[in-house]
Amino acid sequence: MNPGQDEYYVRVENLVTRFFTSKGIVKAIDDVSFAVKKGEIFGLVGESGCGKSVTASSIMDLIPDPPGRILSGKIYIDGFNILSDLQKLVTIKIKNETNVKIKRHKRYLKRHNLVLSKIRGKKVAMIFQEPFLALNPVLTVGDQIMESILLHERIEIANAIIRRETMGVDDIRAFTEQMLKLTDAEERKKAINNWVRNFGVSEIERSVIDLFDNQKDPEIIVREIMRLVQEERTGINVRNMARARDYYKMQDQLFSLNLKLIDAESRAEAEVMDIQQQLNNLMVEFIKSKGEEKEQIGKRIKELRSQLRQKRKQVDRTAIKQLRKEISSLRRKMNISFMGYRVKRVLLRKRMDKPFRVEARRRALELLQLVNIAEPTRVIDSYPHELSGGMQQRVMIAMALASEPKMLIADEPTTALDVTTQAQILDLIKELRRVTESSVLFITHDLAVIAEMCDRVGVMYAGNLVEEATTEELFFNARHPYTQGLLQSIPKLPANGTKFQKLQSIPGSVPNLIYPPAGCRFHPRCPYKMDICEKEKPRLIDVSKGHKVACWLYPEGGVIK
Ligand SMILES: Nc1ncnc2c1ncn2[C@@H]1O[C@H](COP(=O)(O)OP(=O)(O)OP(=O)(O)O)[C@@H](O)[C@H]1O
Numbered sequence: 001m002n003p004g005q006d007e008y009y010v011r012v013e014n015l016v017t018r019f020f021t022s023k024g025i026v027k028a029i030d031d032v033s034f035a036v037k038k039g040e041i042f043g044l045v046g047e048s049g050c051g052k053s054v055t056a057s058s059i060m061d062l063i064p065d066p067p068g069r070i071l072s073g074k075i076y077i078d079g080f081n082i083l084s085d086l087q088k089l090v091t092i093k094i095k096n097e098t099n100v101k102i103k104r105h106k107r108y109l110k111r112h113n114l115v116l117s118k119i120r121g122k123k124v125a126m127i128f129q130e131p132f133l134a135l136n137p138v139l140t141v142g143d144q145i146m147e148s149i150l151l152h153e154r155i156e157i158a159n160a161i162i163r164r165e166t167m168g169v170d171d172i173r174a175f176t177e178q179m180l181k182l183t184d185a186e187e188r189k190k191a192i193n194n195w196v197r198n199f200g201v202s203e204i205e206r207s208v209i210d211l212f213d214n215q216k217d218p219e220i221i222v223r224e225i226m227r228l229v230q231e232e233r234t235g236i237n238v239r240n241m242a243r244a245r246d247y248y249k250m251q252d253q254l255f256s257l258n259l260k261l262i263d264a265e266s267r268a269e270a271e272v273m274d275i276q277q278q279l280n281n282l283m284v285e286f287i288k289s290k291g292e293e294k295e296q297i298g299k300r301i302k303e304l305r306s307q308l309r310q311k312r313k314q315v316d317r318t319a320i321k322q323l324r325k326e327i328s329s330l331r332r333k334m335n336i337s338f339m340g341y342r343v344k345r346v347l348l349r350k351r352m353d354k355p356f357r358v359e360a361r362r363r364a365l366e367l368l369q370l371v372n373i374a375e376p377t378r379v380i381d382s383y384p385h386e387l388s389g390g391m392q393q394r395v396m397i398a399m400a401l402a403s404e405p406k407m408l409i410a411d412e413p414t415t416a417l418d419v420t421t422q423a424q425i426l427d428l429i430k431e432l433r434r435v436t437e438s439s440v441l442f443i444t445h446d447l448a449v450i451a452e453m454c455d456r457v458g459v460m461y462a463g464n465l466v467e468e469a470t471t472e473e474l475f476f477n478a479r480h481p482y483t484q485g486l487l488q489s490i491p492k493l494p495a496n497g498t499k500f501q502k503l504q505s506i507p508g509s510v511p512n513l514i515y516p517p518a519g520c521r522f523h524p525r526c527p528y529k530m531d532i533c534e535k536e537k538p539r540l541i542d543v544s545k546g547h548k549v550a551c552w553l554y555p556e557g558g559v560i561k
């Protein structure tokens with residue numbers, strides 16, 4: 001799939017994530033599929049421990065390993081499956097629940113981590129559930145926001161610095177003419193904001209806005225802007241900056257080629273990977289099974305292993321070889337063209353990084369203002385423990401926005417906050433979605449927050465997605481017994497003159513995911529349980545347009561029993 005062509009920005013397909021602990025294998029995510037459209041807020045809701053955070057961490061490929069691993073599935077981010085090379089990264093040998101051997105393949109892991117480090121933060125960023133745990137206690141807020149900017153935005157920063165240092169009167173005249181044509185003040189403000197960012201002169205933004213508000217003579221405006229720009233110039237060596245930019249551009253090319261290589265490998269080896277994935281899943285089944293069933297699964301594993309060997313021999317590697325050649329040729333070119341630059345970078349790293357850090361700090365300050373932090377100039381040099389919970393949460397949001405990601409994952413961003421701050425943070429996320437047109441995966445256990453924030457919702461139970469619908473449909477026409485139970489447990493204000501009604505709760509408790517119930521995982525708590533529910537797991541099926549349910553009460557086609 002080509003990036004940008006899909007209506008969905010993120011698609012999760014048949015995700016299986018496990019934690020291999022000393023007590024046994026936690027089946028945390030079991031065959032979960034859903035997708036988030038471009039520009040929408042998709043909510044993920046469910047009781048504590050149902051797998052919301054693990055789903056989010058899987059999308060970021062940040063499952064702590066050990067003990068966790070994504071076992072199988074596909075996660076498309078902007079058209080690229082970040083799990084394309086999953087089966088190459090490790091070999092898993094499972095003897096029993098507590099005896100699991102994982103062999104990591106360093107060569108592939110290194111490439112995978114390199115690619116993911118470029119995707120994380122730039123394409124998808126996450127606001128973590130516990131800001132205090134997610135923020136680094138020994139780095140200032142500014143350093144942490146700048147880290148993300150410096151990782152992803154070096155080419156943009158270098159271009160902005162070059163434009164600032166080389167900007168001439170003609171550039172300013174063209175910009176002035178453009179601005180004078182804009183009659184709408186808000187539109188002009190936006191255009192000025194873009195321009196000052198592009199030219200690395202964000203600090204003169206307020207003066208430029210005032211100038212256009214109060215002055216109509218183009219020549220005076222041009223002269224004044226030129227003066228302001230000259231004050232901002234640092235006299236940096238533009239040729240050196242251009243060299244740095246070209247170096248980072250080549251690194252980006254290398255990244256794109258690596259993406260293509262992973263994609264080509266996964267296409268050529270699709271059947272191999274498929275068998276490997278089946279093998280991994282069967283291994284987990286093998287240890288759970290007993291007697292005759294165990295024997296059957298053992299036989300199937302043997303068959304699959306021999307099929308795997310056969311298929312490996314048949315893979316057509318032409319495209320892969322070609323891409324590998326291109327990568328090594330680009331690497332050679334980089335080594336030759338930038339040998340001197342690289343040596344200098346090692347010796348004079350601090351000095352060469354300074355202009356980037358100055359610009360990154362400027363951008364970090366802007367971000368702190370964007371998330372409504374009072375006194376950003378003080379907060380930027382503060383350590384996380386010096387900030388309140390609400391401020392830490394805003395800092396996390398600023399960090400997540402540092403590289404203008406197209407998708408934001410917000411994992412319970414307001415749970416630890418008081419009601420007023422909670423409302424402010426929710427408004428902020430909604431406003432950011434409106435301004436940046438990015439998608440949001442919003443995770444919460446609070447249905448009231450879902451109702452306020454989300455366009456569509458997925459309901460999770462014990463590592464499964466059990467229902468998916470638009471927010472309105474879910475609240476007025478919930479089909480899954482678990483969702484119905486959740487909705488009945490929301491406190492309601494009594495009608496005039498009547499008493500508060502006792503809250504309804506779902507009987508029983510969340511299952512232990514080391515030994516989850518067979519069939520439908522909700523069956524021990526379900527008032528509608530049937531025989532089949534204990535034996536077979538229901539698939540997520542469409543019961544009406546855009547409304548999916550995984551429950552044996554609703555057969556394929558949506559005709560209710
Ligand atoms: N590092 C880990 N080691 C072992 N098990 C884990 C680990 N992290 C998560 N799990 C297990 O995975 C399951 C899903 O956990 P997850 O954190 O996703 O729940 P959640 O839905 O986010 O809950 P909450 O609403 O409390 O944040 C739980 O059973 C949890 O115990």
Ligand code: SF4
Binds near residue numbers: 528
């Ligand atoms: S599949 Fe069966 S146990 Fe599960 S929710 Fe539906 S009726 Fe209840």
Ligand SMILES: [Mg+2]
Binds near residue numbers: 053412
């Ligand atoms: Mg969580």
